[in-house]
Amino acid sequence: MSKQKESVRIFALGGLGEIGKNMYVVEDGKDIVVIDCGIMFPEEEMLGIDVVIPDITYLVENKERVRGILITHGHEDHIGALPYVLKELNVPVYGTKLTLGLLENKLREANMLNGTKRILVNSESKVKLGRLTATFFKTNHSIPDSVGICLETSVGTIVHTGDFKFDQTPVNGQYADYYKMAQIGERGVLCLLSDSTNAERPGFTGSEKDVGEAINDVFHKATQRIIVATFASNMHRVQQVIDAAEKNHRKVCIIGRSMVNVVNIGIELGYLRVPDGILIEPDEVNRLPAHEVVILSTGSQGERMSALARMASGSHRKFEIMPGDTVIIAATPIPGNEKYVARTVDQLFRLGANVVYSSGGAHSVHVSGHGSQEDLKLMLNLMKPKYFIPIHGEYRMLRVHAQLAESTGVKPENVFICDIGDSVEITKDGARFGPKLPTGNILIDGLGVGDVGNIVLRDRKLLSQDGILVVVVTLSKQKGTILSGPDIISRGFVYVRESEKLLEEANEIVSETLEKCMDDNVNEWASLKTSVREELGRYLYEKTRRRPMILPIIMEV
């Protein structure tokens, strides 16, 4: 290869055109640095799938060049894929204290803690990664210890914001590093990658502290038990619930596996201030008067197996909702979860609870952790980038964010709206789209990583719509007759008891079809099966307008 001009390549393996599985890559000559490594929750049509992770083929093929994975914060869509990815790509992981704390918990569960090199960083750290140098700046987000990343490359500075908003009254006093950001901007940013999640929302995103006040007001008015559901990972929110409990002389019982986990880590690492004796065990709850108790729980998304959903449906082992209890759902539904949350709210109302859920109004029990349009413009104006790549978002969010960037003075030709796998190549002279790199969704179902693909999903879809009919028949080929059967077994098709006639006629159709085939000397199994599938399919569609999967099993003696 001839000596080329210095060139840096930026691309995403996840997080563009989608919400989740964030994974960004910066390649400077032979050195590769990865930023974040998250999961995505499955789309509705990915039936039976638990989570989705990025396809890292490109990284595995260039394993020896990957210098490390930098993590911006400890949310699942930024760290969740690490246990899978580190199995194929054992490189050091860099993160702040809380981020590593949450990651360690995850790696311990996967039995991978010892095999993984974890390096603690903070906003003072400077990390050499081949010819790249990474530094970090503090941001505000719905989890403490979030940082943005500044990469010095051979062509200039590349900044990745991570998830962020600007909170002028942050709960833990952890202000965003305005000076550091402004300084990076003043020195010159070649390319900015910035969070687009809320690019469609006008204005500034509210402060977490306002939520604390709203929660405190609700606590103040409540006369009986209070149940609060929120994201376990939102430690600021958890802190404010504990603070409100303290102010209102209530004890707090933490329930739900992930909530207990996060609270323990938060206490251990010093991110949660928990007054002595305020936490109580589930068994103590029913011994205290109702007005002295707060239950802090998971389930703010209406998840069926969560503690809140089980309380709402009256199937929790320990706790029952009583008329007059106050339930605060301190979260907004993630798109796609609206119906589950609504169902939970309904069930709670039916049990007589006073349910406080986010109206999105002024005095709301939830605010987003992502910056709205004015936050995004402020970031753009602090960084003053030459090139801009909107990240973290579905296509329309990236598009709107691009317009915001242009409104702050970034030249339209310097904005790159990318899909996952699209690469942007930047040299001292300019930037342009480079080659498309391999990407995709790796589906995780149970222990299987990637063993469920389009054919399996298509079959699940078909099965879910109209069920399956298994047709079993034994033939004597020599005699050209049916020896036994056909027997039809159906699952997910019709109530068998009410459809006896239909199934009897279906039986006849199969017999006739097979007999005709044998008379015509069609002896190939494949053809026999195809004929059964076609004739029976046609009959059933005509009678029921349904198309169950038909699985003929033809045995020969």
Added chain:
Amino acid sequence: MSKQKESVRIFALGGLGEIGKNMYVVEDGKDIVVIDCGIMFPEEEMLGIDVVIPDITYLVENKERVRGILITHGHEDHIGALPYVLKELNVPVYGTKLTLGLLENKLREANMLNGTKRILVNSESKVKLGRLTATFFKTNHSIPDSVGICLETSVGTIVHTGDFKFDQTPVNGQYADYYKMAQIGERGVLCLLSDSTNAERPGFTGSEKDVGEAINDVFHKATQRIIVATFASNMHRVQQVIDAAEKNHRKVCIIGRSMVNVVNIGIELGYLRVPDGILIEPDEVNRLPAHEVVILSTGSQGERMSALARMASGSHRKFEIMPGDTVIIAATPIPGNEKYVARTVDQLFRLGANVVYSSGGAHSVHVSGHGSQEDLKLMLNLMKPKYFIPIHGEYRMLRVHAQLAESTGVKPENVFICDIGDSVEITKDGARFGPKLPTGNILIDGLGVGDVGNIVLRDRKLLSQDGILVVVVTLSKQKGTILSGPDIISRGFVYVRESEKLLEEANEIVSETLEKCMDDNVNEWASLKTSVREELGRYLYEKTRRRPMILPIIMEV
């Protein structure tokens, strides 16, 4: 039976604790009157189901006492179940001109037009239904010719609002009957049943005319083709799109089956004012300059097979989205459809379209057809009912509406929050809950009405999550050996090619299990099958953490 005091019974067969399948029943002595007869779209877990209708067992059992079905307006959730219900309950249907027009179209498709007695009413009509008398008052809603219903019964006046809002600047000049409503209220309303759909929203619902202005502004700025998607049934919206086209010198092409239907009915019955020559056929669109065209289409909910979704995915037979086209989605997503709409918007942005979708803000291209809290209070204050039953809504909406009623002076003990099947019995002396009547969901899948129930749905759910394994084996019982097989056929479980080892081992498990059973002289088929299911299920769960359905087929020779 002894002679009883006069008593009226009110209950719902659909529409309470749910959105859709509205069907309310008023029973005065031996006379039964039904109000509305709608469908509901299936919940997510009703896999493969097309629509849901109310269980009308009670009405069928009391067929000879049902005097008629009164329809408030022509939306699917109020008329959609009529073709099913009229087959079992052939009674006269009363509706306004447009309502009957839409219904007739539906009955014609079901070949039921001649067999159904349809009686035209308007706000002057007085209809005797046994001892009940019905009159009608005009309301505002997202379809013209909507009415509320006033029933004179032997114990007093019962008012059913239908779906409504108060629009002070209605598009067609069809103002709500304020005087008539106030007069009904002044004469005394015993019980009010009122629409709760938007009970959670503060303020008044906006006027449809504001939407017209917003649409006109977008038209004014557009330089190329305009595509508008909205609900076909919102004829006011359709009118405003045609008006905006006229003002901006554009022709209109109507596409999508239901949109074409509704526009034809609207023109025929005089509900749409369409200037001569403004409508063009799809074939003419591509012959006109882009800035002279509007395409008015279905698909505002992101429905996969709709005209808009096909344009967005580039698979429409006739129309292609070109960069610079303007797409207006003049609707908000119905809960559960958010992701589909977002996907469509994304695809349109990717094609370079300028997409205008409802932000819910001040200058919005959509307003709801249902009244918000102030509209609901105005209705309550016009009607001044003694008893109040909030209708049309999930439980939390009914609950909030009940609070609104109490805030306007209805006594808390006179408010009845009901579920479907709960009956309220009113006499001159008082009101109380009566017996629970049979109700439920009848699921329609293709041509099948009610032949899909819980077992079938449970099987579909199982199949959709982890697929199915069919295990086929032929045994010789005398010899106690396996003659052929086991063969394992899987669908929706794993990629077979990548899981050869797993399936081979599964095969061995089955063989071993059967051999052991035969050695132990377990010859009952049921036990053999159970053993195979258990052993194989255990093995697969251990290896994959999945639980496919296992269907053992054991043949004996």
